[in-house]
Amino acid sequence: MTSLPATALTVATVQADPVPGEVAENAVTAARLARRAADSGARLAVLPELFLSAYHPPALAADPAGTDVAADPDALVVDPRLDPVRAAARDTGTVLVLGAAVRHPDQRRTISALVVDRAGTVRVGYDKQQLWSEERELFTPGRRGATLLVDDWRFGLGICYDGCFPEHGRAAADDGAHGYLCPSGYVVGSAHRRDVYYAARALDNTMYVVFANSVDGTAPWRFNGGAAVYDPEGRCLVRGADTGEDVLVATLDPEQLARTRADHPMLADRLADQGPRRALVTG
Template sequence: MTQTTIAPPAAALPVAAVQAEPEPGNVAGNAGSAARLVARAAADDARVVVLPELFLPAYHPPSLAGDPAATDVAADDDGEVADSRLDPLRAVARDHRVVVVVGAAVRHPDGRRTCSALVVDGAGRVGAGYAKQHLWGPDENALFTPGRRGATLLVDGWRLGLGVCYDGCFPEHGRAAAADGAHGYLCPSGYLVGSEHRRDLYYRARALDNTMYVVFANAVGGAPPWRFNGGAAIYDPEGRVMRRAVDSGEAVVVARFDPTELHRVRDAHRMLADRLPGQGGVRTLLTG
């Protein structure tokens, strides 16, 4: 994997991670809740706002399986999403000139259904920005088709790799984003109660592995067995917690990606630059 060398951006980027409880199957209502939370983040000067995995339909496999027509949003051949239920999100993005990343179930023209991160830009356009590549467990594999490629979002000179939940458990996924020149990694997620140790470790590790900022958004609440544990957080390029929410209740946390700090960390910790090609699997040692 060849490292793409990208200069650090010129100015800081305020970002927000959101945790909240959506209502299963209520795309219109959840879009309204998302718009309210985005406005709250924008009031704290956030330029990019990340909401949880499948926030629009809610991460609730029985609802997703039982009524795909109501829980999906449709993308056209160019990946654009014109669903009127998302109008509150379009409006808040336009009004505040923010970029929103929010989880959705997306139906594509070829019939594929993906667990995706929608991107709403500052002009209010909605696109199916990234489809989750690593599907978790039997429910997701029954509901969705894996994504075919990674995606990098460009905002104010910052390159932001996109992942969804289980993607962030694979070091290779974050490294692919970094190899594409990412300065940050945005992960809408859905972590269940009982997974707190892994939730807090994976995304800190992705930050330090790749000396990049990481934004982790998560759901809260829900009925067992689909009960989520919050902990939305923003990590610096050394994996330190910049901001973190508690494990329950609605929250919006905001922090600033700092280009000077990014440069300092990447100059001090040179894993991206020093990584050797072709490691592993080239020699077998036999012992008697």
């Protein structure tokens, strides 16, 4: 297994209500929230799924050109609408993970996690692999997973529905992840699943999970917040309310990660092959 981090890392998870279709306005909001996270000591901040456009399928369908950001062949994004976000990352030294609709050079359109590094460079970090329902009408699934390095911490990247699949989180753990970052968009009425899936991914893989979510909005695209950070046993360290903008901060502790993995060595004990199954027939 990959070695454990040497130092703690303070992270922020965000719940907020972006304006459908208004990328420039939402970038200003993202920058404000990133600065708020940094003021609370965060070195990494995670914002919700599709935050730059808002998770609003009618707006995404009506104006693809206006709601997408374009990536170049090296996965760089140079859209000037993101200048406030670049400045926030540079000024604060905080890495940002930010949801966006991305248009690739081959014209694929993906739900993606942008990574804004401490120099203010914006890259496409990961394209959502597991598309939910009508997302399939607007987007193409991602082709591969991704692991983000922040200081000496390794984070698997997932987006919303990805986190509903145990194998997605396990693939991150298999790549040595100490944590799993999940920008998401859970609507009102899904709080039970919201609160189970990401805690389970943490416990399954003895890793931290940072879950960000949109909040409020207008039905049927009304979201339920609950942004949270889970420890490697799936216990909630911080959680937002079901309504209202918030920035929640927690510190990821390498000693706790080490203790949990020593006490609950599922990753080490996992069988490489579960063997053939046999059918049992009752009379």
